Amino acid sequence: MSVFKTGSILTTGTAVGNTAPGFTITYGPTAGVSVQGFQIVDYNNAPIFAVPKASNGQIAVYGDYFGAYNNYLTDIGIKCDAKRNPGALWMTDGTWMGMRIWSGTGAPSATTVNGPASPGDLYIRIDTPSTSNQRVYQCTAGGSPGTWTGRL
Amino acid sequence: MSLKKNRNFASKPDLVSTTLIYPVTLTTETNTTNSGMTITTNQNAPLGQNPFQVQNSSGTIKWTVPVAGGPKTNGTDARAYNAAGTKYVAFNGQSSPQYYQYYDGTNSYKLWSGTGAPSSDTVGTAVAGDYYMRKATYDYPIMAAKSVSVGAVAANRYQCVAPTHDYAAAAGENNAISYLPNKALYSNFKVVLATAPGTGITRTQTFRYNSASTALSFTITHPSTSGSDTTDTVVTTPDLTAQKGISIAFMASGTPAASLAKWRILQQSSAQHLHATSGATSSNSAARYMGIQDTGVGTTAAQAAQIFPDTGKLINFTATLSGSTGSGSYTVELYKGTYGSETATGVSFTLTGTGIVPYTPYETSVDVAPDDSLYWKITPNNTPTAAIVNVSMEYISSTAGNYVLLGGTGAANASNSATNYNSWYGNGAWNATEANVQALGYATTLKALYARVSADTGAAKTRTCTFRINGADSAATVTFNNTGVTKNWTGSVSIATDDNINVSSVPSGTPTAANIRYGLCLNASITSTACWYVCTAGGSPGTWSQII
Numbered sequence: 123m124s125v126f127k128t129g130s131i132l133t134t135g136t137a138v139g140n141t142a143p144g145f146t147i148t149y150g151p152t153a154g155v156s157v158q159g160f161q162i163v164d165y166n167n168a169p170i171f172a173v174p175k176a177s178n179g180q181i182a183v184y185g186d187y188f189g190a191y192n193n194y195l196t197d198i199g200i201k202c203d204a205k206r207n208p209g210a211l212w213m214t215d216g217t218w219m220g221m222r223i224w225s226g227t228g229a230p231s232a233t234t235v236n237g238p239a240s241p242g243d244l245y246i247r248i249d250t251p252s253t254s255n256q257r258v259y260q261c262t263a264g265g266s267p268g269t270w271t272g273r274l
Numbered sequence: 275m276s277l278k279k280n281r282n283f284a285s286k287p288d289l290v291s292t293t294l295i296y297p298v299t300l301t302t303e304t305n306t307t308n309s310g311m312t313i314t315t316n317q318n319a320p321l322g323q324n325p326f327q328v329q330n331s332s333g334t335i336k337w338t339v340p341v342a343g344g345p346k347t348n349g350t351d352a353r354a355y356n357a358a359g360t361k362y363v364a365f366n367g368q369s370s371p372q373y374y375q376y377y378d379g380t381n382s383y384k385l386w387s388g389t390g391a392p393s394s395d396t397v398g399t400a401v402a403g404d405y406y407m408r409k410a411t412y413d414y415p416i417m418a419a420k421s422v423s424v425g426a427v428a429a430n431r432y433q434c435v436a437p438t439h440d441y442a443a444a445a446g447e448n449n450a451i452s453y454l455p456n457k458a459l460y461s462n463f464k465v466v467l468a469t470a471p472g473t474g475i476t477r478t479q480t481f482r483y484n485s486a487s488t489a490l491s492f493t494i495t496h497p498s499t500s501g502s503d504t505t506d507t508v509v510t511t512p513d514l515t516a517q518k519g520i521s522i523a524f525m526a527s528g529t530p531a532a533s534l535a536k537w538r539i540l541q542q543s544s545a546q547h548l549h550a551t552s553g554a555t556s557s558n559s560a561a562r563y564m565g566i567q568d569t570g571v572g573t574t575a576a577q578a579a580q581i582f583p584d585t586g587k588l589i590n591f592t593a594t595l596s597g598s599t600g601s602g603s604y605t606v607e608l609y610k611g612t613y614g615s616e617t618a619t620g621v622s623f624t625l626t627g628t629g630i631v632p633y634t635p636y637e638t639s640v641d642v643a644p645d646d647s648l649y650w651k652i653t654p655n656n657t658p659t660a661a662i663v664n665v666s667m668e669y670i671s672s673t674a675g676n677y678v679l680l681g682g683t684g685a686a687n688a689s690n691s692a693t694n695y696n697s698w699y700g701n702g703a704w705n706a707t708e709a710n711v712q713a714l715g716y717a718t719t720l721k722a723l724y725a726r727v728s729a730d731t732g733a734a735k736t737r738t739c740t741f742r743i744n745g746a747d748s749a750a751t752v753t754f755n756n757t758g759v760t761k762n763w764t765g766s767v768s769i770a771t772d773d774n775i776n777v778s779s780v781p782s783g784t785p786t787a788a789n790i791r792y793g794l795c796l797n798a799s800i801t802s803t804a805c806w807y808v809c810t811a812g813g814s815p816g817t818w819s820q821i822i
Contacts, residue, residue, distance in 0.1 A: 190367030215388025
């Protein structure tokens with residue numbers, strides 16, 4: 123088993139303006155699309171995070187959030203929320219009061235909004251773009267899926 | 275330095291616990307599906323461990339991938355670029371609050387979200403064309419669950435915001451703090467005394483946040499018996515690293531006359547907050563049980579189990595302690611199910627050290643339905659230093675604006691021969707005097723009453739449980755008549771601001787001795803419906819126009 127207990131890579135920065143990366147993983151010329159350039163797995167080899175070659179180096183998170191934080195120890199962050207299935211975009215106002223944006227085919231349902239959704243959440247429906255009040259829905263009562271009203 | 279292909283670092287002792295000097299290049303295999311580099315978390319790796327992270331030269335984390343919680347930036351963006359690397363969409367983490375950033379091909383715009391109209395709290399620097407999505411909020415009135423003593427001595431007394439419990443100064447504010455599961459705005463604070471303070475004496479009531487007095491405060495001067503603050507507001511914001519709580523402080527000049535006090539305050543939020551506290555320190559040697567909207571603990575689950583009156587979800591759980599547990603800890607678990615057969619929901623905290631546990635927003639939700647029985651089980655491990663246990667959560671009803679108040683007591687029976695009265699929620703004792711348990715109402719609507727007795731009445735005997743307004747029965751009533759231990763009423767009863775409200779138990783024919791638990795479902799008026807704004811002129815927060 124490969125064990126790399128506590129390693130670190132120091133970008134020395136001795137050359138001012140040097141923009142070379144500290145650590146690079148280069149896909150081999152014939153690497154299959156399922157090759158993970160980098161991955162983190164749990165002890166049972168279940169993926170936590172990966173950078174597969176497919177889709178030109180997308181990054182993948184499994185059953186968790188992917189987000190940007192101003193201070194990840196204290197604030198909530200704006201996140202792709204993949205704890206839900208399907209996932210949602212989860213906004214923030216500095217607390218958990220930010221809305222979620224869901225999307226799917228058909229009116230919001232337990233299949234497309236695996237909540238809890240909360241009042242104010244938004245659902246973008248993709249299969250009826252020409253039908254009024256069936257393009258964008260707004261959650262008016264929480265739940266899975268909760269109660270939704272077509273707004274556009 | 276260049277590493278070729280997959281390497282078994284264990285075979286390279288010099289690469290274990292070491293620092294590599296950049297640049298390092300790793301080339302993946304050419305004809306296999308092996309990953310270029312894999313980090314495997316240890317079997318006992320804590321969820322907060324960061325298997326991979328990027329820091330700057332001063333050690334500040336810029337990007338990290340924890341075992342749980344997902345990869346996250348720290349003060350930086352998460353961007354997805356076009357192939358040329360010239361344009362991107364992003365989660366912008368450079369400011370607080372964070373926002374979604376997108377391009378029209380030339381310029382970038384932002385999507386913000388929050389409660390209330392766009393403000394400096396919810397919007398950073400905006401430009402024309404930005405959008406803001408406002409969540410709905412509701413007026414959840416919090417009313418002292420009963421008339422409570424505010425003391426006859428000139429000393430601060432503290433009360434829990436929900437449910438009400440009174441503490442003398444000697445007990446300290448810690449006993450009375452309710453912690454925050456989410457952001458809220460508090461306003462419209464009013465107190466009514468049963469007895470005026472006394473000649474030359476004043477009483478000052480203050481809403482406290484994070485153990486400090488706020489502007490939401492007023493003074494009652496003799497001979498007045500009431501006062502209010504309808505102008506000031508306080509926004510409370512939870513903090514991941516230092517939990518902040520709220521309480522009510524009663525202070526007096528001189529030595530005021532002893533008095534009961536009723537009070538109410540308004541909480542504006544997108545979901546109801548439910549608080550429970552052990553009040554005093556919980557046992558450090560035996561399990562204790564606590565309702566989910568409760569003050570105090572019982573020695574059995576039956577004493578603590580509360581009956582739920584609505585359909586929805588419990589979310590955003592948090593738990594904390596009043597102080598260090600020493601070498602021991604407390605485990606706090608939420609139980610739910612049919613009364614007497616409740617099972618663990620999986621919502622569980624282990625509180626150690628200072629006991630401050632990060633919130634678990636939306637990572638777990640628990641479905642609840644009418645007649646569900648719920649309680650927290652508090653289990654001490656390794657004889658912790660005794661501490662007060664606090665838990666909070668949000669309730670999202672399946673019906674917009676619905677909220678719940680859970681009352682009665684499982685620890686003491688209601689009289690089986692005389693009319694008794696109890697506060698409309700919280701773990702209150704039955705009282706023969708109605709005025710002692712009345713709360714000060716705020717305009718809202720009662721929609722359901724679910725009640726449960728610990729033993730049925732016996733043949734040809736009844737016990738009637740009724741919601742009362744201003745000393746009179748309302749239409750909200752249930753009668754136990756030896757046909758089952760749970761009963762419910764649904765309908766609509768309006769409660770007006772400043773109504774006196776409580777619950778009664780009226781036995782007939784000496785029913786079997788029993789305690790009574792009840793849950794009330796009410797409907798809050800909406801503060802603001804969810805709506806969308808567009809920025810018409812940039813600034814902080816700039817000028818915004820509501821479009822839907």
